[in-house]
Amino acid sequence: MTDKVLIYSRFPKTMMARFAERFELLDTGGRPAREVFSADALGGIRAVLTAGGTPMGAEAMDLFPKLGAIVCYGTGYDGVDLKAAAARNVAVGHSPGANAASVADIAMTLMLAATRRILVADQYVRSGDWAASKPSPMMRPQAGMPGRRIGVYGMGEIGRKIAARCASFESEIGYFSRSKYDLPYQYFPTLEALADWCSVLMIAVRAGAETQHAVGADILKRLGADGYIVNISRGSVIDEKALVVALTEKTIAGAGLDVYDQEPHAPDALTALPNVVFAPHIGGHTLESHVAMQNCVLANLTAFFEGRPLPYEVK
Amino acid sequence: MTDKVLIYSRFPKTMMARFAERFELLDTGGRPAREVFSADALGGIRAVLTAGGTPMGAEAMDLFPKLGAIVCYGTGYDGVDLKAAAARNVAVGHSPGANAASVADIAMTLMLAATRRILVADQYVRSGDWAASKPSPMMRPQAGMPGRRIGVYGMGEIGRKIAARCASFESEIGYFSRSKYDLPYQYFPTLEALADWCSVLMIAVRAGAETQHAVGADILKRLGADGYIVNISRGSVIDEKALVVALTEKTIAGAGLDVYDQEPHAPDALTALPNVVFAPHIGGHTLESHVAMQNCVLANLTAFFEGRPLPYEVK
Numbered sequence A, B: 001m002t003d004k005v006l007i008y009s010r011f012p013k014t015m016m017a018r019f020a021e022r023f024e025l026l027d028t029g030g031r032p033a034r035e036v037f038s039a040d041a042l043g044g045i046r047a048v049l050t051a052g053g054t055p056m057g058a059e060a061m062d063l064f065p066k067l068g069a070i071v072c073y074g075t076g077y078d079g080v081d082l083k084a085a086a087a088r089n090v091a092v093g094h095s096p097g098a099n100a101a102s103v104a105d106i107a108m109t110l111m112l113a114a115t116r117r118i119l120v121a122d123q124y125v126r127s128g129d130w131a132a133s134k135p136s137p138m139m140r141p142q143a144g145m146p147g148r149r150i151g152v153y154g155m156g157e158i159g160r161k162i163a164a165r166c167a168s169f170e171s172e173i174g175y176f177s178r179s180k181y182d183l184p185y186q187y188f189p190t191l192e193a194l195a196d197w198c199s200v201l202m203i204a205v206r207a208g209a210e211t212q213h214a215v216g217a218d219i220l221k222r223l224g225a226d227g228y229i230v231n232i233s234r235g236s237v238i239d240e241k242a243l244v245v246a247l248t249e250k251t252i253a254g255a256g257l258d259v260y261d262q263e264p265h266a267p268d269a270l271t272a273l274p275n276v277v278f279a280p281h282i283g284g285h286t287l288e289s290h291v292a293m294q295n296c297v298l299a300n301l302t303a304f305f306e307g308r309p310l311p312y313e314v315k
Helices: A013-020 A039-043 A082-087 A100-115 A118-126 A157-168 A191-197 A217-223 A240-248 A287-305 B013-020 B039-043 B082-087 B100-115 B118-126 B157-168 B191-197 B217-223 B240-248 B287-305
Strands: A004-007 A024-027 A047-051 A069-073 A091-093 A149-153 A172-176 A200-203 A228-231 A254-257 A276-278 B004-007 B024-027 B047-051 B069-073 B091-093 B149-153 B172-176 B200-203 B228-231 B254-257 B276-278
Touching (some): A100 A157, A100 A254, A100 A287, A100 B118, A118 B100, A149 A191, B100 B276, B217 B228
Parallel strands (some): A149 A200, A200 A228, A254 A276, B149 B200, B200 B228
16 A cells, blocks of 8 residues: 655645655645545545645644644745644654755845846846946946855854855855854844844744744844845745835845745735845755755655654754 | 046046046047047047957057057956057056956856846746746756856956855866866866866856857857856857857757947847846946956056056056
């Protein structure tokens, strides 16, 4: 008998094909599991594959009385109620580090695209304005990378990769995280102090109650009129309304965003702004990181069905 | 009597203001010098400030019978006929390295923007297609940076800075240049061998007769269907027609371009392509690099008028 895995979030079919070689998949396609499958079918489910950001609380877990493992695709697991899982003796797994380089790279892409105004630049050439020698106030020289102060909020695997990349651009690196590490970057004891110091704030912190709206009006004000925000973590870390105000009133210079409060929705007030570069939560999406994350999922599920501890368990 | 400097290319007025504090400027605004100033005025000119890419041959030099120095703003001096200058005992100066970081950074920006499809990504979010869950074949996962083979053509100051930045992205670096250096990157003895090996070719070579159309149909073919071209050097290094064909027929995957054969004109056949990211020759344009290049210009001109050798002379 093949082991059954319920697919709780919406994933691309091409990706599911690899898991289907090993497991019998009950794919909800992102719809409520009860609408798609009978209570009987759900009753037999022991393992669920989900996306880390998809909400999964006690009630959802109780749909599966035999549940033993929740496996998250990706690094994040902020959607999963860890207490509820522990209370039900359900192991939670994820894919730590598997997409760290890919996410760090989108952070760099968004930062460089925003600070060097590549969207404006591309449009200036394509429109023919450059050829017509039309002056463009948007194409005035901007501050570059050498000597720029980059603040990294969160110093996990992604934060470290962002810092290492920024260092190669001859920038200064500072960071704030709960712990101070033995790293060659300046540590700031508070997010406020980091925001006062830096001109680009890279959000690479884990999402959760502790970091919910941590970047609000106050932090944005401290960043200043030359400041940029780059978020590749989760939309919940930023107070999105305060961000729209800061970008509209130009109390900060710009932003690069891969994540939003209510995905896949980016508010109209945000997408109307010219000083933002948008990506549709593609940070972790490269060919290699997908393979690496799939490997973590397969290792977690295989171990679970063989009665072993998950090799990539959330601690 | 204030020293007179003829401004032979078109430069922003804000930039000229700094030079005007020290010299009397005769600004052509990029028009033919003869149309703007009398033969008499030109006859007294001993120093000319130009852009490295602006053509300046023997005939142009002969407009200024007392010419002693041609000072180029920026690293390049490919527009200047060095033989003609030497024959007239005219010193040629430039701004070596002053904009290297800035240019290397635009190379990274263009590479990341092209390979991670940031223009498509931004449009996907802004248009509402993401929110509407419209599938986008353009948003399929792409190859990332770790393990990617980056080929650097030219290993001067800009090439080295590009290589150092790429290394921090966990990519493999190879290079081709006239000389092999003591550097931790794989050396290829020919551009052909480099193109066969790499999936991104970064053009960071000096422009000139030797490198004219060095990247043509053959090199593009060797780069392959997954290959990208990034050019931050001079448009003349690429056979632009061959590039349009390769991008249109998708025998290469994409390109990031800051320079063009006939600036400020980028051909319509090129600007119509979705798989290219364009910038209007802004590589060297950051606040710091402008100050650094201005410092080189001032040092060159001051030395010249004081009868000393140019500190940043083209060798």
